[in-house]
Amino acid sequence: MEPLVHADQILSLHELVTGTADIKAILQGVTGFASTALTQAAGDHIDCALTLRRRKRTATVAGSSDKAVLLDHIEQNLGQGPCLDALDQGKPLLLDDVATDVSWPEYSRALAAEGCRSALGVPMDLGETSEAVLNFFASKPGLFTPGVIDEAAAFAHLAGSTLRLAIRIETVEQLNADLKSAMASRTVIDLASGAIMAQNRCTQEEAFKLITKASSHRNEKVHKVATDIITKLTGAAGATPHFED
Structure with missing residues (x-):
């Protein structure tokens, strides 16, 4: 059985942080890597969006595609969905099939209208001053099996470490700029x-x-x-x- 956290993912995320200090660019890169990792695990294409929230700042949203960002914004605007509840509960939450899952009815209808059949929200541990969540989307139901969810959680853990480092670097650089x-x-x-x-x-x-x-x-x-x-x-x-x- 292959490990959930692959060496190439670790290397790619490390290079992402060392290559740029732009948080939005880092978030964009993370969603791309997450989409690739989950697509490989599920055997079918899966899009990813990431929402980062920090104190006294507006939320930053990035996605592996424009559609992923759109679907994430729909959830934020409705105020319901697996992504938001995953943040509150601190664990992955699944919308397995928009046609049968009644947990988030309004969001399910909105996803169905956009051709999305299932979604998965996975929180990331960033400490006390920030919070982030990965939102995965699939055009078919049933793709988020227990194994795929484990892969998503492992990636979120790894990417969370990357984001914590990136946020610290950005904070130090901002303090340096303010001091100058x-x-x-x-x-x-x-x-x-x-x-x-x-x-x-x-x-x-x-x-x-x-x-x-x-x-x-x-x-x-x-x-x-x-x-x-x-x-x-x-x-x-x-x-x-x-x-x-």
């Missing part, structure tokens, strides 16, 4: 304060108060006022400090 932006803003403000100190022979605190007062009167951010001061003095568009990574 803050340092650049502080540099411009310090330069403007220095210019005011030289012109008015005042302290740095007094110079900064003048900038903040101008900011309040103009209803502009302090950084914008400081940039305007530097531009008037030098004829250049403010300071553009460079920070090494």
Whole structure:
């Protein structure tokens, strides 16, 4: 019996994270690998969509095809289906046949109208700050056998580790970018304060108060006022400090 988690899946997911820091591109790649893995396991084509939710951010949806994304959005809009319930219950949930399964009647009718006969929702463990679920779709009923569901759960476990790493990397890169932006803003403000100190022979605190007062009167951010001061003095568009990574 072949292992549920294949070496080529591990390698492909690893290369996916090392090749890009774009979360949407990583999600797109994961759905493609998931579709391929489940298609091989089921012996018939299976599409996959992935929904990622993070605190204070809108949900990100990716899919192995446009149709997979459409079917996933239908479930999100209806607020019912195996994908959503799988997230709540923390385990795979199956809609085996839209013609006979009465668990999610409205969603079953919507799937049938799009030519989809069965669906499988598989949650992914991403920790406390994020959650994600894989949503698999088939044009035939009965394809999601216990063995195929086990394959989907094993892939979700592996892909969950990949996504956790990708989210951590993205978070660190965003913090780094925010820090650089803050340092650049502080540099411009310090330069403007220095210019005011030289012109008015005042302290740095007094110079900064003048900038903040101008900011309040103009209803502009302090950084914008400081940039305007530097531009008037030098004829250049403010300071553009460079920070090494």
